Amino acid sequence: MSLMLPAILAIVLYLGAATVLAAPMTGCPHSLRRSGLAAATLGVMLHAFVLLGAHGGRLDLHFFAALSLVACVVAALTLLVNLWRPVAGLGVIVFPLAALVLALDDFVAAPTAPMPVPLDWQIKLHVVIALLGYSLLSIAALLAILLAVQERALRSHRPGRLVRALPPLTQTEALLFRLIESGFALLTLTLLSGLMFIQNIRAQHLVHTTVLTTVAWLIFGALLWGRWRYGWRGTRAVNLTLAGMLVLALAFFGSKFVLEMILHRPGT
Known part of the structure; x- marks a missing residue:
């Protein structure tokens, strides 16, 4: 199964979530926050799915794979932090960075990267x-x-x-x-x-x-x-x-x- 579509969807969801979470900073209502967090949650799930598929289900520590793994975990922890303390500014920064790193890993580095060692x-x-x-x-x-x-x-x-x-x-x-x-x-x-x-x-x-x-x-x-x-x-x-x-x-x-x-x- 190609991982291109899930990766693209994750990137779109990350960017959409960041845009929605930034809305209160531009004068839009705070009620959009839940929608942004829901989109980011789906983005994290797809990001994790892509990581598992792209690297053979193994823990890959090559440069771009490690960056993407860290970005996925940081995005997931950002969601947890927002449940505890609503800090929308974190998502506005973290989610676009996660989208960028996922794109680099999946579309630039993955085709030429060696398989991870057990x-x-x-x-x-x-x-x-x-x-x-x-x-x-x-x-x-x-x-x-x-x-x-x-x-x-x-x-x-x-x-x-x-x-x-x-x-x-x-x-x-x-x-x-x-x-x-x-x-x-x-x-x-x-x-x-x-x-x-x-x-x-x-x-x-x-x-x-x-x-x-x-x-x-x-x-x-x-x-x-x-x-x-x-x-x-x-x-x-x-x-x-x-x-x-x-x-x-x-x-x-x-x-x-x-x-x-x-x-x-x-x-x-």
Whole structure:
């Protein structure tokens, strides 16, 4: 069965969902939010279906496949976050990015990508934990950007429609730290499971990934400690969140991009 039609439908649903969720920012009624979330839910389901079919039902960690997998998980977690705290701005950013990554993986990279190699259950568990931690911290980084926009608008006493569509500043900040706490816990488990399950990090080209992930763990740990000890918030929290996420993105995809896209060598 061709996966082109499900992929196209998922892309259309993602873009439609983002458009609908952006409606309150343009003055349209908030009642459209449910329709946008429903469209995004169908988009995530089709995205997952395409991932399973395009990569033989296996966990594929090649560059574009891994990007698409992360985008699918981030989109799914964004839906869950919106059920807990209605932050439509997240979907407006996440869903178009998921559509773009899905298009790149399915229409550009998939025809020439090698089949994924089978992985032991221990490595699969390690990857799943890392994927969830990375996805939660990705959402936290996007939320930090929205928080910075919100704070700047309030300080200038000119709250635009975007700011009015967001939850109160204190709720946004509380959600940010909840996500960071959960992501940090999963990042800790990622490092521990890596020590337990990965036998030879040099042979598996994971030295840079491990070092950078540890640096990101230290940054997020310092932020949480500073929040607990000194009440860090605002600009400092935003900057540390974005710095930690940048390092983590380099850990997950920087080395993989150099290895596969530039050096044309097999990744993990």
